[in-house]
Amino acid sequence: MIEAQRVEIEALKAKLDHLIRRLFGSKSESIDPAQLELLFGDKPGKPEAPSDADAQGEAESNAAETNRPAKKRGSHRSRIKGLDELPVQSEEIIPDLVASDPEAFERIGEETAEQLDYLPPRFIRRVTVRPKYRRKTQRHLPPVVAPAPVTPLLGGLPSANLLAHILVGKYIDHLPVYRQQKIFQRSGVHIPCDLIIHWLHKSIELLEPIAQAIRRETLASDYTQIDETPIRYLDPGTGKAPQGYLWVVNVPGGSLFYHWGIGRGLEALAECVGEKRTGIIQCDALSTYTSYRKNRPENPNSTSWPASRTYGGTSMTS
Secondary structure, three states: OHHHHHHHHHHHHHHHHHHHHHHHOOHHHOOOHHHHHHHOOOOOOOOOOOOHHHHHHHHHHHHHHHHOOOOOOOOOHHHOOOHHHOOOOOOOOOOHHHHHOHHHOOOOOOOOOOOOOOOOOOOOOOOOOOOEEOOOOOOOOOOEEOOOOOOOOOOOOOOHHHHHHHHHHHHOOOOOHHHHHHHHHHOOOOOOHHHHHHHHHHHHHHHHHHHHHHHHHHHOOOEEEEEEEEEEOOEOOOOEOOEEEEEEEEOOOOOEEEEEEOOOOHHHHHHHHOOOOOOEEEEOOOHHHHHHHHHOOOOOOOOOOOOOEEEOOEEEEO
């Protein structure tokens, strides 16, 4: 009896020592969880058999754990906006076993999986057929045929959708023509670069009246903001890249337009906004604006030019 108690005490001391080193010792002294499993195993003595109450409690605990809803994994769906507005394309997959003998099965539910898919642009040949008719009793009259659909480029092959796609790719997404050609080629259609450029130029000519209307609307305001940005441009035949300027004329909260010029002197500014511009121009301290102000007609609302007003490095001339 005394010997058994001594063995049990020694075992308990060993367990306590290992636990202390596990909790407070250095990493080199930490023990593997498997060692703790050995310490708290069946040795040195067998554990007592669980009572009926303990067994019932353990069973209830296991049942509660089983019925607990699984924790949802993190989803990226909440970070993507506009999913609910997308068209839905559904596909139902029937197991081969059910498809071979459908009368032997009944449907009891379904599993649903959702993906965000992307269908790249594809080309189609849009063929418009216009039947010709003639009067049975008046065959001497000309045939009757529906008018041809309106096309952006007279006698051209591209549709309005294709031209709009090329324009957006070039001037909104900043895709050079040769890159767009590669994209089209992956869709199975090879369009020469020079032909795409020709379509671009013709489309820009069609948009010229809209650009001029925006320009007139902007310059009609009595308050505009103007600035110029230096940009290098290619000059074929010279082997050089001279510096030009992209002028931006803006009405705060309204319209704006861009103007390209090879200089930023008085002549370039007059070409951009006109020689007899009236109203207030907000600009920087470039001497061109001062010269332009002196050459303009006097303000009809005053007998002399008011002095320029400068706020934070910005000159307001009227």
